Amino acid sequence: MSSSSASFSYDRQALSRFLYDLYDYEPKLLRRLISARPYVCPFDHLERHIPSDAKVLDVGCGNGALLAILLASERIRQGVGCDVNGDALASATKAAERTGRGERVTFRQIGGFEELPDDRFDVVTMVDVLHHVPEADRAQAVAQALRRVGPNGLFLFKDMVEKPFLRRLAHNLDDLLFSGEWVRQVKTAALEREVEAAGFRLLKSEDIPRVFYGNTLRVFQRL
Secondary structure, eight states: OOOOGGGGGOOOOHHHHHHHHHHTSOHHHHHHHHHHGTTSOHHHHHTSSTTTOOOOEEOOOEEEHHHHHHTTTTEEEEEEESSSHHHHHHHHHHHHHHHHOOGGGEEOOOSHHHHHHHSSSEEEEEEOOOOOGGGGGHHHHHHHHHHHHEEEEEEEEEEEOOOHHHHHHHHHHHHHHHHHHHHHHHOHHHHHHHHHTEEEEEEEEEEEEETEEEEEEEEEEEE
């Protein structure tokens, strides 16, 4: 399955159809969950901050939906996806190949954030990952991701909102149902201070509601 970048749309409904078709090898329930992600995760907001022809590292890429979307739209020239879940990475590899541009990406199973590729990237993304990391380990996880951002490069961070309460609760119940975890939200203000102290400036701060959920997006640039 391949897609023309000229006709590619970041409209939520179009993205949902794209993912549903792309992951047709997955069990029906998982396929539907993947295709529902554009209604929850603001891929359209993420995409607009990724420069054309970028080299991208997706930390905690899961089944590779973000990289598959970026490949299909020809947004990136090269990508690397890292995750702890080998089954998810196998699915990500297959999805990338089905875009017709799978040669542009590689996927790597890691046991910890220190095992991220020792390279520099135009963009490093961390999308809905940090709330799954124990609170005591979060600062080190972010530090390892930041080390991979190249000169003038970008760090795109997206996670669940801390408030309002009902949107926060919706995320917690979602994670409890699908991952068996009652997670603790990331303290975004503290994260901003950590990233800025590491030599970055905050370019964009945005909270994005989607259905019952809320997303917090932060875009940083290395100074």
